[in-house]
Amino acid sequence: MRWLIPLDRPSSIAMPLLLVFFLRGDRAVAEYLNRDLPYKLSEDDVYLTLGCLQAIEVALTVLARPGANILFPRPGFPYYESRAAVCGLEVRHFDLVPERGWEVDLEAIESLADKNTVAMVVVNPGNPCGCVYSYEHLKKVAETAKKLGILVIADEVYAHLTFGSKQFVPMGVFGSIVPVLTLGSISKRWIVPGWRLGWLVTTDPNGILLKTGMVDTIKGYLDISSDPPTVIQGGVQQLIENTKEDFFLKIKSLLKKAADTGYDRLQDIPCVTCPMKPEGSMFVMVKLNLSKLDDIEDDVDFCVKLAREESVIVLPGIAVGLKNWLRVTFAIEPSALEDGLDRMKAFCKRHGKKQ
Numbered sequence: 001m002r003w004l005i006p007l008d009r010p011s012s013i014a015m016p017l018l019l020v021f022f023l024r025g026d027r028a029v030a031e032y033l034n035r036d037l038p039y040k041l042s043e044d045d046v047y048l049t050l051g052c053l054q055a056i057e058v059a060l061t062v063l064a065r066p067g068a069n070i071l072f073p074r075p076g077f078p079y080y081e082s083r084a085a086v087c088g089l090e091v092r093h094f095d096l097v098p099e100r101g102w103e104v105d106l107e108a109i110e111s112l113a114d115k116n117t118v119a120m121v122v123v124n125p126g127n128p129c130g131c132v133y134s135y136e137h138l139k140k141v142a143e144t145a146k147k148l149g150i151l152v153i154a155d156e157v158y159a160h161l162t163f164g165s166k167q168f169v170p171m172g173v174f175g176s177i178v179p180v181l182t183l184g185s186i187s188k189r190w191i192v193p194g195w196r197l198g199w200l201v202t203t204d205p206n207g208i209l210l211k212t213g214m215v216d217t218i219k220g221y222l223d224i225s226s227d228p229p230t231v232i233q234g235g236v237q238q239l240i241e242n243t244k245e246d247f248f249l250k251i252k253s254l255l256k257k258a259a260d261t262g263y264d265r266l267q268d269i270p271c272v273t274c275p276m277k278p279e280g281s282m283f284v285m286v287k288l289n290l291s292k293l294d295d296i297e298d299d300v301d302f303c304v305k306l307a308r309e310e311s312v313i314v315l316p317g318i319a320v321g322l323k324n325w326l327r328v329t330f331a332i333e334p335s336a337l338e339d340g341l342d343r344m345k346a347f348c349k350r351h352g353k354k355q
């Protein structure tokens with residue numbers, strides 16, 4: 001959908017790049033997503049963006065209007081809050097429920113939404129929770145959104161990065177129940193975050209987004225935005241079609257190993273509890289038990305002192321919306337992870353309440 005090269009000034013540099021012009025990144029992304037959908041997307045449904053972050057920016061900006069509100073998960077990915085603030089969207093949070101594998105609290109959604117609610121966001125596989133949603137749960141999400149007359153924004157930047165019992169199911173599978181804006185990128189699965197190539201896709205087989213003018217608004221907004229790098233757009237087809245299965249298997253097995261080791265070691269640390277073993281993405285949420293600690297005020301205090309004393313960095317839960325929790329990233333070398341969690345254990349012992 002997007003021009004690859006400004007053709008106003010042909011130059012010797014542009015000539016070799018003209019070859020790139022015929023490699024359609026949007027078509028490659030459509031074909032890639034079609035592997036998991038019960039209907040066919042075309043390149044006209046795909047908008048290439050500067051990473052998934054720009055896809056989020058576009059989705060929220062085109063939905064914003066005076067008085068509108070949007071539903072975000074808690075805990076969540078904080079860029080959504082920042083973007084909503086920039087475009088004046090009122091944010092309402094629904095909880096993800098740790099006892100239910102961090103599923104969406106669907107009843108909360110129904111009581112939060114009103115006639116000014118435009119959309120809800122689902123991040124699956126989850127950052128920061130490491131959860132993977134089942135087909136049945138995603139279907140219920142779609143049915144709830146349909147009932148409320150709102151869109152679903154599906155952040156699938158960790159698509160296929162799963163290593164537990166559940167397979168990744170794209171929200172777009174339910175696009176005939178409710179229109180879905182699917183967001184993704186090559187940053188995480190292909191581990192090239194600096195290449196800045198993502199997508200926003202209208203997974204909407206009934207064409208509701210076209211009929212209501214949403215598609216025109218998306219195009220209009222992208223006309224005044226910058227495009228992803230030409231060379232990367234040219235390369236994305238190669239990347240998607242020719243990356244060997246071995247590459248993905250190796251990463252998944254590394255993540256699984258790290259998730260298993262991390263989860264086991266966390267059980268050993270007295271001042272935290274981990275409600276669920278992560279099944280996808282690169283993160284896990286653990287709850288701090290402050291009553292076991294002597295001189296720690298809250299999650300921020302814990303993280304600052306841990307960094308200072310043990311050179312271990314974990315994210316305070318408040319940064320993702322949950323006070324007195326921690327978000328631990330396990331996407332590191334397993335031996336470094338073990339070392340880091342051993343240090344966290346030593347830290348908890350040192351600061352533990354004396355009986």
Ligand SMILES: *Cc1c(COP(=O)(O)O)cnc(C)c1O
Pocket residue numbers: 050051052053054077123127155157184185186187188193197198
């Ligand atoms: C990393 C991340 C993004 C941003 O992805 P980029 O392609 O690097 O812009 C978006 N959403 C979530 C949930 C992420 O973790």
Ligand SMILES: *[C@@H]1O[C@H](CO)[C@@H](O)[C@H](O)[C@H]1NC(C)=O
Pocket residue numbers: 273289291292
């Ligand atoms: C927190 O620690 C206290 C004191 O050891 C204990 O009684 C309580 O059950 C713990 N809470 C949780 C949620 O684990």
